[in-house]
Amino acid sequence: MPLPTGGPWPPATLQPIYDMFHVLDAWYRGDGDRLSTVYGQLANKARPVNRPSQYRGGIVGMVARWFWGQPTPAGQKRTKLHVPIASDIATMSSDLLFSEPPNITVPTPATQARIDEMVPDLQATLLQGSEVGSALGGYYLRAVWDRDVAPRPWLGAVHADAAVPTFRWGRLYAVTFWRTIEELPDGRCLVHLERHEPGWILHGLYRGDPGMLGEQLPLTAHPETEHLEPAIETGLTRCTAVYVPNMKPNRDWRTYPPGQDLGRSDYAGPVMGLMDALDEAWTSWMRDLRLAKARLIVPSSYLQSLGRGQGAAFDPDQELYEGLETLGEGDRMEISAQQFAIRVQEHRDTQAELLAAILRAAGYSAQSFGLSGEVAITATEVAAKERRSLVTRGKKALYTAPALADAIEMLLQLEASLFGSSVVPERPDIEFGDSVSPDIMQLAQTAELMHRAEAVSTETLVRMLHPDWDDPAVQAEVARIRDESGALTADPLGQSVTDAVRATYDAPADEDPDAAPADGE
Structure with a gap:
């Protein structure tokens, strides 16, 4: 399929999806100004006659009814504050999956060596892609190469709001990535399109207005x-x-064909509404702090003029005051203090409930975010307290593993096709690292009891204590343990106790080991 010759970009059918991407991106960034701008733009898509956007459906009507969708009154500064729980959720999602490198294995040693070589850079790419993918519902891995940068191709992450995908039967068939590479002085912009489809990668450069591709230019x-x-x-x-x-x-897009194959954001459903309410509660708390500042109310006659047109002021540190004439019998000339109460407990409880509801809806445990006052001691307790987070991590791993295996196999095939690599392309098996490390004391106690009961071999114990070791490392450790055990039980003549006992029991039954040797012996 050729690149487009012009027209709206992204395509009009994807505009509702991109409107949602803008909102999700604003929450992920955690910038109050960005939230106000995005929500204001969406709420004003219809002309604000009696604020009709509040009565519309979809994302436009939804955001207009929320706290961040309400415009700041004219003449007032924005006092809305933001709690960055959205970015914390995205970071936690990425950490649970890729804080430890995944175990990527194939049967062929040469192919395994090539995969091991790419894992460090790949882990960094996956951490970045999965964090943004948590917010936007997914991300892309594409093959990239530049012989001036590296001798081999590598996998790069592309965010979901920079792609126009084509799905077939729920699987990605082709995708067009795009980026604005320059904004021109006349308000126009240069856009680069990069289309990946079976057998081909196409590039195009366009000059047009924001949202429109315009004329196609040569790449040079x-x-x-x-x-x-x-x-x-x-x-x-x-x-x-x-x-x-x-x-x-x-x-959100289950019944909308252009978006029904896209992944789900961690902020989907009620999460954004709850985060909006959390920001409103935090703003209200800070408003209480502003209003609760101590103020003195003094008669106007106490104020000292600062000059014509410059108002008047009162100095609370002045110790002597000149005599003032009362204006009348009812003028008591009093100074009164005013200070409102700060509703700390009410706001704290409200925010705690909202945070718990947000994390529940997003599929995470409060323990994962350090919101529990209890400290777990063993790995079993950690797993129990973080069960909801681990279940969510397992679900995400099910969707990530097949796509990651496809990407690695595709990259190996590309190396063989374009770079003359002799490495045999294979589809690898993907296993994700354990995000909850086992408690070493508990493992040691278990190993000791099993060894004392003579119910397990030395090799099994080593594998249990070091599950991340490969076979050569395990065998070397077993050999070292046996050598050290043999040295501890050896007699001065160099014969181990075990060998001496075996020799005794292997002697013939009619032979007395203590008898004197016969003649000729």
Whole structure:
């Protein structure tokens, strides 16, 4: 399929999805100004006659009814504050999956060596992609290469709000990535499109208005694209990009064909509304602090003029006052103090309930965010307290593992096709690291009891204490343990106690080991 020749971009059918991406991105960024701008733009898509946007459906009507969708009154500064729980959720999601590198294995040693070589950079890419994917519902992994940068291709992450995908039967068939590479002085912009489809990668450069592609330019018209070829044949029968969904199904776009195959954001459903309410409660608490500042109310006659047109002031540190004439018998000339109460407990309880509801709806345990006052001692207790987070992590791993395996296999095929690699492309098995480390004391006690009961071998004990070790490391440790055990039980003549006992029991039954030797012996 060729690149588009112009028109709206992203396509009009994806505009509702991109409106939602803008909102999700604003929450992920954690910037109050950005939230106000995005919500204001969506709420004003209809002309504000009696604020009709509040009566519309979809994302436009939803945000207009929320705290962040309410405009700041004219003449007042914005006092709305934001609690960055959304970015904390995205970071936690990424950490649970990729804080430890995944175990990627294949049967062929040469292929395994190549995969081990790419794992460190790949882990960093996955951490970045999965964090943004938690907010936007998913991310893409694409094959990238530049012989001036690296001799081999690598996998790069692309965020969901920079892609126009094509799905077939729920699987990614092709995708067009896009980016604005320059904003021109006349208000126009240059946009680079990069389309990945089976067998080909296409590049195009366009000059148009925001939201419109405009005319297509040669790639040599800008330094960012001058080194690219308009069409690159990959030699593969598959797309050189994969889509990694955060979770499925997507409740928002389940019945909307352009978005029904996209992943679900951690902020989907009631989460955004609860985060909006949390910001409103936090803003109310801070408003109480502002209003509770001590103020003195003094008669106007106490004020000292600062000059014509400059108002008047009162100095509370002045110790002597000149005599003032009362204006009348009812003028008592009193100074009164005013200070409102700060509703600390009410606001704290409200925010605690909202935080608990947000984390429940997003699928995480409060313990994962350090919100529990109890400190777990053993790994079993940690797993019990963080069960909801671990269940969510397991669900995300189910969606991530097949896509990651596809991406690695595709990259190996691309190396063989375009780079002459002799490594045999294979689809790897993916196992995610344990996010809850076992308690070493509990493991040691278990190993001691099993060894004392003679119910387990030395090799099994080593594997239980070191589950991340490979076979050579395990065998070497077993050999060291046996050597040390033998040294501790050896007699001065160099014969171990075990060998001496075995020799005794192996002697013939009619032979007395203590008898004197016979003649000739």
